[in-house]
Amino acid sequence: MKNDIKEVLYSEEIILRKVIELGERIANDYKGKELLVIGVLKGANVFMSDLIRKIDLPLQIDFIAASSYGHSTESSGIVKIIKDLDYSIEGKHILIVEDIIDTGLTLKYLSENFNSRGPKSLEIVTLLDKPDRRKVDLNVKYVGFKIPDEFIVGYGIDFAEKYRNLPYIATLKKEVYI
Numbered sequence: 001m002k003n004d005i006k007e008v009l010y011s012e013e014i015i016l017r018k019v020i021e022l023g024e025r026i027a028n029d030y031k032g033k034e035l036l037v038i039g040v041l042k043g044a045n046v047f048m049s050d051l052i053r054k055i056d057l058p059l060q061i062d063f064i065a066a067s068s069y070g071h072s073t074e075s076s077g078i079v080k081i082i083k084d085l086d087y088s089i090e091g092k093h094i095l096i097v098e099d100i101i102d103t104g105l106t107l108k109y110l111s112e113n114f115n116s117r118g119p120k121s122l123e124i125v126t127l128l129d130k131p132d133r134r135k136v137d138l139n140v141k142y143v144g145f146k147i148p149d150e151f152i153v154g155y156g157i158d159f160a161e162k163y164r165n166l167p168y169i170a171t172l173k174k175e176v177y178i
């Protein structure tokens, strides 16, 4: 697995520091409110697990599973919901947790879908943001790192379902995916 890595962009230590910073900001912003944190599977699984333990507030969690990349490095443009939320979000303060925003199509689709269910508020936190690749406008309140237009893996993020268990975030050698 390590032979496929081109460059480590963010080490475990750097990621942890960012997760703590985001968790503190979120805890501060939602003080006194009932918060429901929704992770977008599978990619956000690792970030979500670390982040919720750095939000010092009573909160609830739920998950939705969505996929649009499959085994490609380009979005198919069609967002498929593979598993829906378990509970209603009507009247609740919702925070969507994503690992990465690329074209923005996944979150555009999910935000519109969630907004139609009548939440009290809806915000997004993403660990990584690739603004140069955006195809649709999105309002993202919490961003960990802005990254250049390169295909990345690790810390939950895959290529063809591999590399999710790398503890750091890295770029892949081109020959691996071309």
Ligand SMILES: O=P(O)(O)OC[C@H]1O[C@H](OP(=O)(O)OP(=O)(O)O)[C@H](O)[C@@H]1O
Pocket: 040, 041, 042, 043, 044, 066, 067, 068, 069, 070, 075, 098, 099, 100, 101, 102, 103, 104, 105, 106, 107, 157, 158
């Ligand atoms: O902004 P976008 O271009 O829509 O890309 C971002 C989405 O793509 C990845 O999910 P993917 O569809 O690969 O499913 P996965 O989380 O199971 O890997 C990632 O986890 C985001 O959810």
Ligand SMILES: [Mg+2]
Pocket: 043, 069, 070, 157, 158, 159
């Ligand atoms: Mg993926």
